[in-house]
Amino acid sequence: MSDDLLKTYLFADRTVRVVGLNLEHAWQAAHQHQQYPEGVARLLGELTAAGAMLAANLKFDGSLLLQAQGDGPLSLIVVECRADKTIRAMAKLRENQPLPEHGGVQAWLNPGGQGQLAVILDPSRKQPGQHAWQGLIPLEGDTIAEILEQYMAASEQLDTRVWLEANEHQASGLLLQRLPDHGGALDQASETIEEATDTWDRACHLASTLRPGELLQTDTDTLMHRLFWEESLLAFEPQPVRWHCTCSRDKVLGMLRMLGTEELRDMIAERDGDIDVRCDFCGKPYHLDSVDSAALVRQLEQQPDTSEHGRLH
Numbered sequence: 675m676s677d678d679l680l681k682t683y684l685f686a687d688r689t690v691r692v693v694g695l696n697l698e699h700a701w702q703a704a705h706q707h708q709q710y711p712e713g714v715a716r717l718l719g720e721l722t723a724a725g726a727m728l729a730a731n732l733k734f735d736g737s738l739l740l741q742a743q744g745d746g747p748l749s750l751i752v753v754e755c756r757a758d759k760t761i762r763a764m765a766k767l768r769e770n771q772p773l774p775e776h777g778g779v780q781a782w783l784n785p786g787g788q789g790q791l792a793v794i795l796d797p798s799r800k801q802p803g804q805h806a807w808q809g810l811i812p813l814e815g816d817t818i819a820e821i822l823e824q825y826m827a828a829s830e831q832l833d834t835r836v837w838l839e840a841n842e843h844q845a846s847g848l849l850l851q852r853l854p855d856h857g858g859a860l861d862q863a864s865e866t867i868e869e870a871t872d873t874w875d876r877a878c879h880l881a882s883t884l885r886p887g888e889l890l891q892t893d894t895d896t897l898m899h900r901l902f903w904e905e906s907l908l909a910f911e912p913q914p915v916r917w918h919c920t921c922s923r924d925k926v927l928g929m930l931r932m933l934g935t936e937e938l939r940d941m942i943a944e945r946d947g948d949i950d951v952r953c954d955f956c957g958k959p960y961h962l963d964s965v966d967s968a969a970l971v972r973q974l975e976q977q978p979d980t981s982e983h984g985r986l987h
């Protein structure tokens with residue numbers, strides 16, 4: 675399977691960064707074990723494309739998580755993007771709630787108006803006392819792009835514009851970011867700053883000519899040419915983006931051991947000797963037949979009771 679490529683460009687005066695992404699394989703992998711209604715696939719796909727684009731320029735070893743939650747039929751959507759450009763994403767629906775036929779973020783996630791988007795930066799090797807960093811904003815706006823633009827503005831980050839589209843087959847995005855003056859490419863001459871403002875305005879204007887559906891129908895190279903053909907863009911080495919969930923049979927066994935013998939026995943009794951669990955994130959099923967299940971219980975019985983067991987009951 676070939677990789678999806680994230681492509682980054684700079685305007686010639688190096689004041690505006692452009693990121694383009696069209697996820698197909700990585701996004702289809704999200705549906706391997708999950709069936710999402712169309713509206714959920716759209717919102718989760720948009721969040722996934724956005725996460726991958728925002729994580730592309732993070733200069734730290736860890737994960738970026740975007741997590742939107744509210745009181746709607748869709749209770750939660752999450753995407754996790756790691757420094758190695760692997761991603762995973764998941765959505766949680768509330769049981770027995772009617773699904774909206776139309777509508778965006780407000781209808782699906784936030785009918786009560788109290789929903790929030792969390793942006794979390796989680797370093798992979800934490801120093802003692804170091805925690806994940808989290809920013810929160812209310813879900814104001816009906817598209818993922820609007821909410822993210824508001825987040826970027828509210829957190830006083832770089833001026834950023836985002837265009838996103840997704841369906842169950844593809845998740846695509848375009849991101850423009852106005853770069854800070856590092857004192858190198860730009861000096862403090864007001865003329866230069868005005869030129870940079872012109873570049874930003876021009877980039878936003880060109881990107882705003884995108885038509886609905888165009889992001890999904892067009893590969894990134896064609897799209898860049900169509901939007902920015904009058905500009906000379908500097909292209910960076912494309913970066914592969916891949917789907918990867920960190921679940922494994924070992925982790926599932928570890929989780930089952932934490933439940934303790936009593937709960938395991940109940941589980942096994944309910945399932946005629948077997949244990950079936952699914953990964954919370956990617957939905958991958960893990961099956962222990964009656965032999966494996968019995969072996970796991972025996973193993974636990976032979977171990978001294980741990981305090982974990984006591985705490986869980």
Ligand SMILES: [Zn+2]
Pocket residue numbers: 919920921953954955956957958
């Ligand atoms: Zn998984």
